Amino acid sequence: MGEVEIRRSSRRKRTVRAYRQGDKIIVLMPADLSDEEEQSHVRSLVERLDRRERRVRPSDAELLARAAQLSDRWLDGRATPSSVRWVTNQNTRWGSCSSNDASIRLSHRLKGMPEWVVDYVLLHELAHLIEPNHSARFWALVDPYPFSVKAKGFLEGVSWRQQ
Structure with a gap:
């Protein structure tokens, strides 16, 4: 999966977002999510990001x-x-x-x-x-x-x- 950095924010209320910054994946999420919810979101977002990148970075x-x-x-x-x-x-x-x-x-x-x-x-x-x-x-x-x-x-x- 590579390096994933989680950035939690108390200002972020509902949305979870991921993007690549160099070789690292940054995941933005609300501060009050449980560890279980965090892991679920991270898995899902990383998979989606990988699929999108494969589509736009052809061999x-x-x-x-x-x-x-x-x-x-x-x-x-x-x-x-x-x-x-x-x-x-x-x-x-x-x-x-x-x-x-x-x-x-x-x-x-x-x-x-x-x-x-x-x-x-x-x-x-x-x-x-x-x-x-x-x-x-x-x-x-x-x-x-x-x-x-x-x-x-x-x-x-x-x-x-x-x-």
């Missing part, structure tokens, strides 16, 4: 499968990457691709972001396998994705906050 194999789905849905299957993987050396880009070997790399900074944001970056890189630059033809491939504008705004906000 490299899951990324490759997702890329195939996105290519089929939005690019008529024309983009077929040889690999899709998370990398930790992209701190200024969200993703990149190599047209030489059709490989796609996504920044680890995307892990934990909403699925539609990761899908947008993945679709963006898939489109580069068809159209290598940011021409009008490139944007014609990417823009039909219904979350394009929202995802661009989300990523711009994250980038601005990290400056």
